[in-house]
Amino acid sequence: MESINRYVVTATMVFIVFSCKNSKKTATGYQGQGPSPIVSTVSKPVQKQWKGIWSFADSTTFFSNDFESGRLNGLTDDDNDHYTALITAENTPINVSPWYAFKVWTKFPRTVTIKMTYQDSRSRYYPKISKDGYNFMPLDSANFKPINPGQGEYGIKAAPEFVEITIPIDEKPTWVTAQELYGSTRVKQWVDSLSVLRFVKNYEIGKSKENRAIHLLEVGNTNTKKAIMVISRQHPPEVTGFLAMKSFVETLCSDTPQAIAFREKYTMFISPLMNPDGVDNGHWRHNMGGVDLNRDWEQFNQPETSSIRDFLNLKSEENYVFDFGIDFHSTWDDIYYPLDSTVTKKKGEIVFEWIKNIGQRLPSKKTNISASKNLRPTMVSRNYFFVNHNMPAIVFELGDNTPRPFLKLKGQVAAEELMKLLMK
Ligand SMILES: [Zn+2]
Structure with a gap:
């Protein structure tokens, strides 16, 4: 005892x-x-996500959420290969676990910067990167910039409000996901x-x-x-x-x-x-x-x-x-x-x-x-x-x-x- x-x-x-x-x-x-x-636990309405491909930069750069476990709810083109991604929940109230998963590729190799935003939530999951959708690696920390970082070790207050991620892309899609798929x-x-x-x-x-x-x-x-x-x-x-x-x-x-x-x-x-x-x-x-x-x-x-x-x-x-x-x-x-x-x-x-x-x-x-x-x-x-x-x-x-x-x-x-x- x-x-x-x-x-x-x-x-x-x-x-x-x-x-x-x-x-x-x-x-x-x-x-x-x-x-x-x-x-x-009576059922409530869920916002079904629009699935498809976004096209930018004169149809040379593309984003897609159209795959199993994909989540990307909106994108704005901020010019110069900078984008803002909107990640929203299926319904609310909900706890802070903003899942995201999308693919990005381009006709002409370049580096894009994506500001990740989560409506009323914050950035819980450190980005994972993959070139095949099966094998994932954490994003190189040099390419990860927290904006309005949190305080402490655990919980929502410890998480940054937004993050900006920079990734080199080419014709072969790059997966960017909250965790392994x-x-x-x-x-x-x-x-x-x-x-x-x-x-x-x-x-x-x-x-x-x-x-x-x-x-x-x-x-x-x-x-x-x-x-x-x-x-x-x-x-x-x-x-x-x-x-x-x-x-x-x-x-x-x-x-x-x-x-x-x-x-x-x-x-x-x-x-x-x-x-x-x-x-x-x-x-x-x-x-x-x-x-x-x-x-x-x-x-x-x-x-x-x-x-x-x-x-x-x-x-x-x-x-x-x-x-x-x-x-x-x-x-x-x-x-x-x-x-x-x-x-x-x-x-x-x-x-x-x-x-x-x-x-x-x-x-x-x-x-x-x-x-x-x-x-x-x-x-x-x-x-x-x-x-x-x-x-x-x-x-x-x-x-x-x-x-x-x-x-x-x-x-x-x-x-x-x-x-x-x-x-x-
Ligand atoms: Zn759980």
């Missing part, structure tokens, strides 16, 4: 996805957000690549508002009724959480003796892309119902959350027992959002044991824990998993800027340590 209590921080949190106005900055790393209000097509390619393994299946468990598939990966090759549940990407821009989830799942699917033995005892159910409409439409946060899906685990007004609810109910009827649930997200820095052990009692201790073990394997990055003492309303997936299916559950958050090799390592270590604990 001693070691468990040491990790239970005092902050009481009802809800978990960051809300910048409440974020606290300290010298000891990101401390998490304060409670979020209860909101209705993982739209539904690329995610499906990954799902299919895993599904060639004899112990992996994938199937649809529902459809999104715009009729995209909600895919479920089932990993394991036994008749066991012991299971874990993993979900990811309720919030479209949270690619770093997705990347950690990807590594986590690949580790469960690997051919190590540990993973092989684990798959004899456990079935893993994974929904890697909970919000395919939001992701493919380049949304900042919501689904096509204009709703934050991670507020809908009590009301179930949206098809994406309802598909997981129905799936879990079906599995419960089939006598599956869930021993762990993880929901991967991204925020200002790595942080764990478990339920406090004072409310989960003995059942939830494994979560803290697991966090401790991951920390011991990865001492280079101290990661805070912000535990919630409130179980109801369930509203968020973690609470729903625990209250309705009795599974120890956590929101596993990765930083927007956490180095990608570390994300991969953390996903792997998290899987290995979970397998170790559950096989005890």
Whole structure:
């Protein structure tokens, strides 16, 4: 108990996805957000983005948002290869996660400068650059100029109001994106690549508002009724959480003796892309119902959350027992959002044991824990998993800027340590 209590921080949190106005900055790393209000999850109108190609400089320079996850809502030509880009949200109110993704190219090689503006929001995501839409690198810092920079380390106040980016362009498109692109097509390619393994299946468990598939990966090759549940990407821009989830799942699917033995005892159910409409439409946060899906685990007004609810109910009827649930997200820095052990009692201790073990394997990055003492309303997936299916559950958050090799390592270590604990 001693070691468990040491990790239970005092902050009481009802809800978990960051809300910048409440974020606290300290010298000891990101401390998490304060409670979020209860909101209705009845569908609201969404501004569908105009998609197409903008043409400038006597039809020699072009911008496009016409691809999966593209977002660019307007452009002005300020002369001399300077442009102002307007990035707007699908609807409001919405939190500060202005996603953007566009391509730019020209007939005559040149250098363009783009001022990025975000309506009432600020610049959260450091630009990523790609020449093929698959491999991304952060923009060279020499080509990045914050305008009206923020103060502090975390949250909206720490973000610049605008940024100006300078990029050399040529006939071959250059992608400029908030994070790496993982739209539904690329995610499906990954799902299919895993599904060639004899112990992996994938199937649809529902459809999104715009009729995209909600895919479920089932990993394991036994008749066991012991299971874990993993979900990811309720919030479209949270690619770093997705990347950690990807590594986590690949580790469960690997051919190590540990993973092989684990798959004899456990079935893993994974929904890697909970919000395919939001992701493919380049949304900042919501689904096509204009709703934050991670507020809908009590009301179930949206098809994406309802598909997981129905799936879990079906599995419960089939006598599956869930021993762990993880929901991967991204925020200002790595942080764990478990339920406090004072409310989960003995059942939830494994979560803290697991966090401790991951920390011991990865001492280079101290990661805070912000535990919630409130179980109801369930509203968020973690609470729903625990209250309705009795599974120890956590929101596993990765930083927007956490180095990608570390994300991969953390996903792997998290899987290995979970397998170790559950096989005890
Ligand atoms: Zn999130």
